[in-house]
Amino acid sequence: MTAATAEPRRDAVVSVRDLQVRFQTSDRRATVKAVDGVNFDVRRGETFGIIGESGSGKTTIGRALVFLLNPSAGAILHDGIDPTALSRKKFQSHRRDYQIIFQDPNAALNPRMTILASVLEPLELAGVGNSTERERQAREALERVGLPQEFGERYPHQLSGGQKQRVVIARALTLKPKLIVCDEVVAALDMSIRGDVLNLFADLQRDLGLTYVFITHDLAVVSHISERVAVMYLGQFVELGPTEEVAERPLHPYTIALLSAEPRPLPSAMRQESRIVLQGEVPSPIDPPSGCRFRTRCPHAQPLCTERVPEWRELKPDHWVACHFADRPDFSSN
Amino acid sequence: MEPGQPAKRRAEVAPDGARPLLSVRGLGIRFKTTQGIWQATRRIDFDIAPGERVGIVGESGCGKTITGLSILRLLPGNFAGLDGKILFDGTDLASCSARQMRAIRGKRIAMIFQEPMSALDPVFTVGHQIAETLRVHTDVSYEEARARTLEMLRRVGIASPERRIDDYPHQLSGGMRQRVMIAASLICGPQLLIADEPTTALDVTVQAQILELLRDISETSKTALMLITHDLGVVAETCTRMITMYAGEVIEDATVDEALVRPLHPYTSGLLRSLPHLSPRHGRLPSIPGRVPSIAEMPAGCRFRARCAHAAKGCEAEQKLQDAGGGRKVRCGRFAELNLPGALHPPEPAAGARVARQ
Ligand SMILES: Nc1ncnc2c1ncn2[C@@H]1O[C@H](COP(=O)(O)OP(=O)(O)OP(=O)(O)O)[C@@H](O)[C@H]1O
Ligand SMILES: Nc1ncnc2c1ncn2[C@@H]1O[C@H](COP(=O)(O)OP(=O)(O)OP(=O)(O)O)[C@@H](O)[C@H]1O
Ligand code: SF4
Ligand code: SF4
Ligand SMILES: [Mg+2]
Ligand SMILES: [Mg+2]
Numbered sequence: 001m002t003a004a005t006a007e008p009r010r011d012a013v014v015s016v017r018d019l020q021v022r023f024q025t026s027d028r029r030a031t032v033k034a035v036d037g038v039n040f041d042v043r044r045g046e047t048f049g050i051i052g053e054s055g056s057g058k059t060t061i062g063r064a065l066v067f068l069l070n071p072s073a074g075a076i077l078h079d080g081i082d083p084t085a086l087s088r089k090k091f092q093s094h095r096r097d098y099q100i101i102f103q104d105p106n107a108a109l110n111p112r113m114t115i116l117a118s119v120l121e122p123l124e125l126a127g128v129g130n131s132t133e134r135e136r137q138a139r140e141a142l143e144r145v146g147l148p149q150e151f152g153e154r155y156p157h158q159l160s161g162g163q164k165q166r167v168v169i170a171r172a173l174t175l176k177p178k179l180i181v182c183d184e185v186v187a188a189l190d191m192s193i194r195g196d197v198l199n200l201f202a203d204l205q206r207d208l209g210l211t212y213v214f215i216t217h218d219l220a221v222v223s224h225i226s227e228r229v230a231v232m233y234l235g236q237f238v239e240l241g242p243t244e245e246v247a248e249r250p251l252h253p254y255t256i257a258l259l260s261a262e263p264r265p266l267p268s269a270m271r272q273e274s275r276i277v278l279q280g281e282v283p284s285p286i287d288p289p290s291g292c293r294f295r296t297r298c299p300h301a302q303p304l305c306t307e308r309v310p311e312w313r314e315l316k317p318d319h320w321v322a323c324h325f326a327d328r329p330d331f332s333s334n
Numbered sequence: 335m336e337p338g339q340p341a342k343r344r345a346e347v348a349p350d351g352a353r354p355l356l357s358v359r360g361l362g363i364r365f366k367t368t369q370g371i372w373q374a375t376r377r378i379d380f381d382i383a384p385g386e387r388v389g390i391v392g393e394s395g396c397g398k399t400i401t402g403l404s405i406l407r408l409l410p411g412n413f414a415g416l417d418g419k420i421l422f423d424g425t426d427l428a429s430c431s432a433r434q435m436r437a438i439r440g441k442r443i444a445m446i447f448q449e450p451m452s453a454l455d456p457v458f459t460v461g462h463q464i465a466e467t468l469r470v471h472t473d474v475s476y477e478e479a480r481a482r483t484l485e486m487l488r489r490v491g492i493a494s495p496e497r498r499i500d501d502y503p504h505q506l507s508g509g510m511r512q513r514v515m516i517a518a519s520l521i522c523g524p525q526l527l528i529a530d531e532p533t534t535a536l537d538v539t540v541q542a543q544i545l546e547l548l549r550d551i552s553e554t555s556k557t558a559l560m561l562i563t564h565d566l567g568v569v570a571e572t573c574t575r576m577i578t579m580y581a582g583e584v585i586e587d588a589t590v591d592e593a594l595v596r597p598l599h600p601y602t603s604g605l606l607r608s609l610p611h612l613s614p615r616h617g618r619l620p621s622i623p624g625r626v627p628s629i630a631e632m633p634a635g636c637r638f639r640a641r642c643a644h645a646a647k648g649c650e651a652e653q654k655l656q657d658a659g660g661g662r663k664v665r666c667g668r669f670a671e672l673n674l675p676g677a678l679h680p681p682e683p684a685a686g687a688r689v690a691r692q
C-alpha cells in the first residue's frame with residue numbers, strides 16, 4: 001500500500017485498504033486467494049466499474065463491500081468508519097445503506113410472493129413505519145423503476161426478465177441506500193432491453209444521488225456507465241483510472257489485450273486487422289505466478305517480471321497501474 | 335425433392351453460381367406442451383454456401399438453437415412436427431431415413447454447444463472421445479485414430495497434446511474443453527459446422543482465441559460455419575453473412591457489413607442502436623420498447639408490430655421474407671420506404687483501434 005492511498009478521501013463512500021479474501025477449496029487442502037491486496041476509494045455519486053475475467057475476484061470484492069463476507073485481511077471503511085467495530089444492532093441497521101444486486105433476478109425473487117410483497121419485505125424486516133407507510137414506500141419504489149401499479153399484484157413468472165430486474169432494483173431502493181453494488185445486473189437480459197435497464201440506473205443515480213459499484217465482464221457496458229474503472233486480474237487490480245483514459249490510453253498490457261479482444265459490432269472497414277490474441281489461459285488463484293501475475297500471458301514479460309511484484313503506482317494523475325514497464329513509450333497507446 | 339422452386343431461389347442467393355451446401359426452405363418446428371401445440375419456429379428460409387461463415391443472431395427464445403438442432407434432427411422428446419425442407423448437398427434431411435441421418439451427423443455436419451462439459455463424457459479421456467467419433471464413421475485402426483486425434487488437438491491449439499490426450503474433461507479449463515469439442519467436431523472433416531454459442535461461457539481473451547481458430551479452420555479446410563450467437567460483435571468478427579431472427583422467424587438476411595451499416599428491418603436497426611458500443615459514453619441508450627411476444631401468444635401479421643416505431647397500415651398482414659435486391663432479404667413490407675440507422679456513425683473510433691502495436 002502506498003502513501004497516496006492510505007488516507008481515505010473525504011468524498012469516499014467506501015475505502016478499501018489492502019483487502020484480502022481467502023477461501024478454502026472444497027477438499028480443504030488449498031487456499032484460494034480470491035482477492036489479494038486491493039486498494040481503492042469509491043467516491044460519492046460516482047459509478048465505479050470493475051472489469052476482469054471469470055474468477056478474477058470481482059464478485060468477491062462486491063460481497064465484501066457490503067459485508068456479505070468478511071475480509072481475511074485489510075479493511076473496508078464505510079464513510080470513514082469500520083462497520084465491524086459497530087455493535088451488532090448498529091451494524092444491522094448500518095448495512096441497509098449498502099445494497100447488492102446480482103445477475104439473476106429469478107434467484108432474488110420468491111416465486112410464491114407477489115411483486116409488492118417482495119418489495120415490502122426489506123421494509124418489514126427493517127421495521128420501517130406502519131404498514132400503510134411501508135406500502136406507500138414500496139409502491140413509490142415500483143413507480144421509480146417504471147413499473148405500473150398493477151404489477152404489484154403480479155407474480156414473478158408473469159414478468160419478463162427486464163421487468164423482474166426492475167423489481168429487484170426497486171427492492172434495493174426501498175431502504176434508501178447510499179451505495180448499490182451491481183454485479184452483472186444486465187448480463188442475463190435480452191439485448192433490446194439492456195439499454196432500458198442501464199438508462200434506469202443512470203436516472204436513479206441522478207435523482208437519488210446514488211453511488212454504484214458496477215461489476216461486469218462486458219467492456220462496452222462498463223465503459224458506457226462508469227466514470228472510473230478498475231481492471232482486475234487474478235485477485236488484484238492491474239489498472240484503475242478514469243474510464244476515458246483506461247479505454248483509450250490503457251497502460252497495462254492486460255487492459256490493452258482485453259480491449260483488443262473485445263468483439264465489436266463494426267463493419268469490416270472500421271475494424272482493426274491486427275489484434276492481440278493472448279496465449280494461454282488464466283492461471284489458478286490457488287497458485288498464482290510469482291512476481292507479476294500476468295507474466296505467463298504477457299507479450300512483454302521480462303526476467304524482472306518473474307522476480308519482482310510490480311508496484312501499484314499512480315503513473316498519471318488519478319490513473320494507477322501495476323506493471324514494471326508501463327511508462328515505457330513503446331509500450332502502450334500514448 | 336422437387337427441383338423447381340428451390341433451384342430458382344438458389345440462383346438468387348448464390349450469385350457466383352455455386353450451389354449452396356445447405357438450403358433451408360419453409361422450416362418450422364412444433365412442440366407439444368401442456369398448453370397445446372406451440373409453433374416455435376416457422377417459415378425459415380436460408381442458404382449456406384460451401385465454406386461460407388454465416389451468423390444466426392437474435393434474442394433469447396427466438397429459435398436459433400431449435401433451428402440448429404432441427405438440421406441434425408436432434409429434437410427434444412416433445413417435438414410434434416417439422417415442416418419444410420432441409421436440403422444438404424442434395425439430401426433432404428427433413429425426410430431422409432434415420433440411417434442416412436446417422437451417416438451425415440458427426441461426419442458431414444457437426445455441431446458444438448455452449449457448454450462443452452455437458453457434451454463431453456466425464457468417464458472417458460478426451461482422446462478416447464475424439465478417436466471414437468472417427469472410428470464410428472471411418473474404418474481406421476486404433477493407432478491411426480490416435481495419431482489423427484493428436485494432430486487435431488495440436489491443430490486446435492492445445493499445447494503439448496501428447497500430455498493432454500489422456501486427460502479427463504474435468505482436468506481441463508473451460509477454454510481447453512471448448513477446443514477439445516471443436517477437435518471432436520472437426521476430426522471427420524465435416525462440410526458444415528454448426529456452433530451454438532461456442533464462446534458465450536468463455537472469457538473475452540479466450541473467446542478471441544476460439545473465434546480466430548474457427549475462422550482459420552473454416553478458411554483452410556473450407557468448412558462452412560453456421561455460428562449461432564446473440565452477440566453481434568462475435569458475428570462481425572467471425573462471419574461474412576448475418577441472418578437475424580425474431581420470434582421464430584428469419585427477419586433479415588444480408589452480408590454482415592450491409593446489415594451493420596444499413597439494416598433494412600426496424601428490429602435489426604433498433605438492436606444495433608441499443609448497443610452501448612455505438613452510443614456516446616454516459617449518454618442515453620436507445621432501446622426497443624416492449625418485449626418479445628411469447629410463443630404461446632404470437633400476434634398475427636408482423637410479429638414485431640407492437641414494438642415497431644414504423645408500424646403502419648398493412649403491417650397487420652403477414653409479412654413475407656422478400657427479396658431486397660443484391661442478395662438481401664427482409665421480412666418487412668415497408669423496408670423500401672424506411673431509411674433506418676445502423677452502426678454507421680459510431681461516436682469515435684473503437685478504443686482498441688487506437689492501441690499502437692509494436
Ligand atoms: N465460497 C467460495 N469458496 C471457495 N472459492 C470461492 C468461493 N467464492 C469464490 N471462490 C473463488 O474465488 C475466485 C474469485 O471468484 P469470484 O466469484 O469473485 O470471481 P468473479 O470475478 O466474480 O468471476 P465471474 O466473472 O465468473 O463471476 C474464484 O477462483 C472462485 O472459484
Ligand atoms: N422442448 C421444447 N418444448 C416447448 N418449447 C420449446 C422447447 N424447446 C424450445 N422451445 C421454445 O422454442 C423457442 C425457441 O427456442 P430456442 O432454444 O431455439 O431459442 P434460442 O434462440 O436458442 O434462445 P437462447 O438465445 O436463449 O438460446 C423458445 O420460445 C423456447 O421456449
Ligand atoms: S510487469 Fe512485466 S509481465 Fe507484468 S504486465 Fe508488466 S511487462 Fe507484463
Ligand atoms: S412490417 Fe410494419 S410493423 Fe413490421 S417491421 Fe415492418 S414497418 Fe414495422
Ligand atoms: Mg462474479
Ligand atoms: Mg439457444
